Amino acid sequence: MKYKSHKIAMNFFTFAVLLFLVQVIIGLVAAVQFIKPDFFFFAFNISRTLHINALVVWLLCGLMGATYYVVPEESGRELWSIPLAQFQFWATVVTVLVVVVGYIIMGLFPQANITVFGTLLLNEGREYIEAPRWADIMIAVSAILFLINNAMTMFKSKKITGIMGTLLGGMLFLTLMYLPGMFYTSSMVKDQYWWWWVVHLWVEGAWEVIAGALLAFMLMKLTNAPRQMLEKWMYIEVALVLFTGMLGIGHHYYWIGTPNYWLWVGGIFSSLEPIPLLVMVWDALRVTKDTRSTTNKLGLFLATAHAIFNFLGAGLWGVIHTLPSVNKWTHGTQITTAHGHLAFYGAYVLLIIAMVYITVPEMRGVKEYRMSRGYRSFWWQTVSMIMIVFIITGAGMVQTYMERLLGLDYVTVKNNFNTWFWIWRAVFGVTYIIGVCMFVYDFFKIGKEPVTATLSESKA
Amino acid sequence: MGNKGVRNLFVFGSFLCFVVLVILTVNTFSQLDSRAPKITEEVDLGKQLWHKYDCIGCHTIFGNGSYFAPDMTKITEKVPKSYLKKFLVNPRKVNPSAAMPVLGITDDEADKLIAFLEWTSKVDTNGWPPKPVLGSKASGGGTGNVAYEKNNCSSCHIIDGVGGTSGPDITHVALRHPDPQWHRKHLDNPASITPDSAMPPYAQLSDDEKNQLIDFLLTLK
Ligand code: HEM
Ligand code: HEM
Numbered sequence: 001m002k003y004k005s006h007k008i009a010m011n012f013f014t015f016a017v018l019l020f021l022v023q024v025i026i027g028l029v030a031a032v033q034f035i036k037p038d039f040f041f042f043a044f045n046i047s048r049t050l051h052i053n054a055l056v057v058w059l060l061c062g063l064m065g066a067t068y069y070v071v072p073e074e075s076g077r078e079l080w081s082i083p084l085a086q087f088q089f090w091a092t093v094v095t096v097l098v099v100v101v102g103y104i105i106m107g108l109f110p111q112a113n114i115t116v117f118g119t120l121l122l123n124e125g126r127e128y129i130e131a132p133r134w135a136d137i138m139i140a141v142s143a144i145l146f147l148i149n150n151a152m153t154m155f156k157s158k159k160i161t162g163i164m165g166t167l168l169g170g171m172l173f174l175t176l177m178y179l180p181g182m183f184y185t186s187s188m189v190k191d192q193y194w195w196w197w198v199v200h201l202w203v204e205g206a207w208e209v210i211a212g213a214l215l216a217f218m219l220m221k222l223t224n225a226p227r228q229m230l231e232k233w234m235y236i237e238v239a240l241v242l243f244t245g246m247l248g249i250g251h252h253y254y255w256i257g258t259p260n261y262w263l264w265v266g267g268i269f270s271s272l273e274p275i276p277l278l279v280m281v282w283d284a285l286r287v288t289k290d291t292r293s294t295t296n297k298l299g300l301f302l303a304t305a306h307a308i309f310n311f312l313g314a315g316l317w318g319v320i321h322t323l324p325s326v327n328k329w330t331h332g333t334q335i336t337t338a339h340g341h342l343a344f345y346g347a348y349v350l351l352i353i354a355m356v357y358i359t360v361p362e363m364r365g366v367k368e369y370r371m372s373r374g375y376r377s378f379w380w381q382t383v384s385m386i387m388i389v390f391i392i393t394g395a396g397m398v399q400t401y402m403e404r405l406l407g408l409d410y411v412t413v414k415n416n417f418n419t420w421f422w423i424w425r426a427v428f429g430v431t432y433i434i435g436v437c438m439f440v441y442d443f444f445k446i447g448k449e450p451v452t453a454t455l456s457e458s459k460a
Numbered sequence: 461m462g463n464k465g466v467r468n469l470f471v472f473g474s475f476l477c478f479v480v481l482v483i484l485t486v487n488t489f490s491q492l493d494s495r496a497p498k499i500t501e502e503v504d505l506g507k508q509l510w511h512k513y514d515c516i517g518c519h520t521i522f523g524n525g526s527y528f529a530p531d532m533t534k535i536t537e538k539v540p541k542s543y544l545k546k547f548l549v550n551p552r553k554v555n556p557s558a559a560m561p562v563l564g565i566t567d568d569e570a571d572k573l574i575a576f577l578e579w580t581s582k583v584d585t586n587g588w589p590p591k592p593v594l595g596s597k598a599s600g601g602g603t604g605n606v607a608y609e610k611n612n613c614s615s616c617h618i619i620d621g622v623g624g625t626s627g628p629d630i631t632h633v634a635l636r637h638p639d640p641q642w643h644r645k646h647l648d649n650p651a652s653i654t655p656d657s658a659m660p661p662y663a664q665l666s667d668d669e670k671n672q673l674i675d676f677l678l679t680l681k
């Protein structure tokens with residue numbers, strides 16, 4: 001390891017990768033509960049909460065790990081304080097584990113979610129930000145320590161690169177946008193209004209800015225394109241992300257009790273949101289074609305795949321239901337679930353996986369590593385995800401037609417017409433998990449096995 | 461434009477967008493209270509219970525949440541409150557095949573939750589959820605029977621795959637209950653036949669309408 005600080009990055013990656021496995025296994029439980037609601041020892045709401053919270057937390061840990069890698073490398077020095085970073089890591093792990101235990105207790109005894117000091121003890125009962133208030137505060141503190149440490153490193157080095165500045169700017173925005181989820185309002189309309197600040201301004205704002213910065217970083221490491229040019233395009237991409245995404249939040253304010261001018265604001269700005277994502281694809285393809293210079297073919301392949309699936313999942317599967325005239329019928333159906341899966345997979349899951357394959361070999365001090373398992377894991381995951389997304393899009397179309405257009409009952413449609421979609425989702429959930437198992441195993445093996453893979457094998 | 465220029469465009473442009481969002485937020489908040497009924501203490505307590513039991517982990521409200529269970533925004537317009545109360549306290553007693561678990565909700569908590577759901581049903585949601593455009597037949601129950609459709613029996617009962625699942629499927633109810641007197645008694649006061657029945661009584665209907673319903677129910681074989 002060139003920098004001792006990279007130990008912290010490894011810690012975060014390890015925790016992230018293990019949580020990833022937990023996330024998809026519990027996702028399979030949730031999928032089976034659509035067919036047999038009572039088969040597990042806690043109900044669907046708990047498995048879903050675990051599934052999406054594990055997702056968000058492991059992605060955040062992955063992004064933190066990536067930042068702890070990028071900042072020392074870009075600034076050319078160790079972190080401002082390694083012990084502080086160690087502390088931040090373990091504080092995060094402990095908080096997450098305690099919250100998980102709390103969810104499981106609530107699954108066994110719903111009454112255990114009592115009110116203490118005016119807030120709920122185990123589960124706040126708000127999607128994605130279910131973590132109780134005390135945990136919110138711990139998470140915010142952890143994020144602030146993380147920011148201070150990295151910012152101090154950057155300022156001490158007096159070498160503030162565009163990539164690093166944008167990365168930390170995105171992290172700062174991310175931390176700030178956690179705050180609107182941390183207070184109670186007695187109006188459900190206002191509750192959802194602020195809730196979307198967290199959810200939308202995260203995935204379509206702060207996180208997408210971070211993704212833009214990391215894409216530029218990955219391309220810089222794997223090609224010999226000049227930094228100047230990469231950073232310029234990065235600025236253009238992240239600027240377009242925020243110009244469209246900030247007001248694109250209006251696509252969540254159509255039907256929650258907010259004034260109807262949001263139909264215009266949301267419709268117009270959110271329709272433009274795919275543009276920056278398309279620019280990223282073009283950027284990745286052009287740079288890799290013109291200036292490829294690496295032996296890390298898998299890393300480059302994954303970075304490009306991330307850009308493409310970011311566009312397909314977030315951009316394409318998002319824009320199809322973003323206009324008010326369409327969203328009126330599809331809002332809150334399985335179409336949303338299909339979009340949620342492909343968007344998170346393409347934009348963030350593949351981003352972290354790509355960063356892992358680009359940075360872990362370097363941290364383990366090897367020039368080359370065996371890539372075949374990495375490719376195989378990618379294909380198992382990607383084909384399974386595409387199948388899940390098609391299946392659930394199908395379920396959503398049937399639901400929209402039968403329930404929203406014909407007026408059949410929700411439960412009738414779910415139990416009588418969509419059953420086969422649920423079954424097939426569970427089947428491809430299993431193949432997805434196989435892909436994740438390969439990735440987790442490979443994570444621990446990268447750079448530790450003899451490089452026997454030839455070119456033809458690595459294509460397999 | 462050089463890199464500095466693009467960077468400044470990014471930083472200041474984004475900041476400007478954020479400012480516009482804040483301005484729209486202030487404007488929106490100045491209108492919200494007039495688009496919804498007043499929030500009483502009971503509504504607020506009901507909302508807190510909504511969070512306590514993590515209803516959002518299965519249901520959507522205003523279309524946001526989880527897609528495992530029906531949307532709750534206008535549920536109080538769909539089924540009577542007497543039914544809702546019984547269902548919330550013990551879904552499996554009302555409907556043995558219910559997927560919703562028994563959460564341990566008390567009578568008092570159920571009242572508060574219903575007050576909260578009554579509030580959301582009155583919020584101006586710009587016309588969402590939309591009326592089914594193709595569905596006049598299916599949503600009326602698709603039976604062609606005037607009394608059955610007028611009294612909205614199909615919001616709780618299924619006949620030939622069409623209708624709601626709050627009550628039992630009655631496609632073949634005449635096989636189970638061939639006696640017209642049984643149906644008359646049941647309609648007048650369901651609880652006199654099924655103890656603690658969650659079906660609302662229909663004693664207020666005219667004899668004519670009751671007969672029409674019963675004749676129709678007896679055709680369901
Ligand atoms: C990486 C970026 C993105 C991610 C991770 C993402 C994820 C999600 C998720 C998880 C939801 C469901 C939230 C809930 O549970 O209520 C959602 C909703 C939605 N997203 Fe995205 N999204 C992304 C980008 C986009 C883009 C670029 C667009 C539009 C062009 C878009 C359009 C929508 C719309 C319209 C909804 C509301 C669906 C409904 O009415 O039910 N998303 N998104
Ligand atoms: C990397 C892979 C995955 C990601 C990124 C992911 C992400 C998500 C997200 C964002 C949601 C919330 C959906 C929404 O609110 O719209 C969700 C829900 C869900 N996921 Fe996944 N998931 C993944 C893998 C899986 C797998 C393998 C399964 C199992 C088959 C699964 C089953 C489910 C189920 C059943 C739900 C609940 C959907 C609903 O409420 O209708 N997920 N997942």
Ligand SMILES: [Fe+2]
Binds near residue numbers: 204252
């Ligand atoms: Fe959004």
